[in-house]
Amino acid sequence: MDKQEIIRRMCESGVLPVFRTRDVRHIMPASKAYCDAGIGCIEYTMTVPGALDLIRQAVAELGGDMCVGAGTALDGASVDRAVEAGAKFVASPGLNAGMVEACRRHGVVSVVGAITPTEIMEAMDLGADVIKVFPAGCVGPGFFAEMLGPFPGLCLMAAAGFTLATVGQYVAAGASIVTVPAQGLDAAAYAAGDCPAITRAAVKWVQAVRAARPRR
Numbered sequence: 001m002d003k004q005e006i007i008r009r010m011c012e013s014g015v016l017p018v019f020r021t022r023d024v025r026h027i028m029p030a031s032k033a034y035c036d037a038g039i040g041c042i043e044y045t046m047t048v049p050g051a052l053d054l055i056r057q058a059v060a061e062l063g064g065d066m067c068v069g070a071g072t073a074l075d076g077a078s079v080d081r082a083v084e085a086g087a088k089f090v091a092s093p094g095l096n097a098g099m100v101e102a103c104r105r106h107g108v109v110s111v112v113g114a115i116t117p118t119e120i121m122e123a124m125d126l127g128a129d130v131i132k133v134f135p136a137g138c139v140g141p142g143f144f145a146e147m148l149g150p151f152p153g154l155c156l157m158a159a160a161g162f163t164l165a166t167v168g169q170y171v172a173a174g175a176s177i178v179t180v181p182a183q184g185l186d187a188a189a190y191a192a193g194d195c196p197a198i199t200r201a202a203v204k205w206v207q208a209v210r211a212a213r214p215r216r
Helices: 003-013 027-036 051-065 076-085 097-106 117-126 142-147 167-173 187-192 195-212
Strands: 015-019 041-045 067-071 089-091 109-114 130-133 156-158 177-181
Touching: 003 041, 003 067, 003 109, 003 195, 015 027, 015 195, 027 041, 027 051, 027 195, 041 051, 041 089, 051 067, 051 076, 067 076, 067 109, 076 089, 076 097, 089 097, 097 109, 097 117, 109 117, 117 130, 142 156, 142 167, 167 177, 167 195, 177 195, 187 195
Parallel strands: 015 041, 015 177, 041 067, 067 089, 089 109, 109 130, 130 156, 156 177
Antiparallel strands: none
8 A cells, every 4th residue: 555545545534533542452452343334444552552553453454444543743753663563654743854864765645733824834844745634623624724825735644622513614715635533522421342333423524524525
C-alpha cells in the first residue's frame, strides 16, 4: 500500500478514529467496529499503554481491511519505533523536522500539526503529506477555507472537539479529514465492549462528513 493509497483511504470516509486512552480492554474489537462502519484508517497514539504492541496486533488481526497508524510522534525516533511495529502513517501534534524526515525515509505518510500559514509552509517545505490543524477549535472552520486559497489542493485534517452538529462546518469549509476520539465516540459502548453500537455511532459520523462535502 503506497502513500497515495493510504491518503485516499483517509479521505474516503473522511473520519479518522484516534485512540487515546488507558483502558485498552476493548480496543481491538472496537477497531474492528470502525472498520465495519466503512472507515479505512485508525490511529493509536503513543501515549496509549503498550501502543506499539497494539499496533502490531491490529496489523495482524485487521490485515488489509484497516490501515493502522501511530499518533503523538514527537521525533524521528518515535517514527522509527512506530514503523517497525507496522504503522503505515504517523501523526504529530506539531511540526518536527526529524519526524517528517523519518516518515520520508520509511516511505510512510506524515500527518503534521500546524496552525498558522507559516507553519503550513514549513511543513510543506519539509515534505509533509497531510496538514493536521490542531487544535482546530481555536481557529474555527473559516480557517480551512482561507488556507485553501493560497494552498489549493492541500490535504487538511481537522482535529477538534466536534459534535455531529458542528463537524459538517469544517468539512464544508475544506477539511478533507476529521479526527474523532475513538474511545469516546460512544463512551458507554466502548466501556461495555458493545461493538455494534460503536459501529452505529461511527456510521453517523461518516454520513455527516459525506453529506457536508462540497459538490464538485
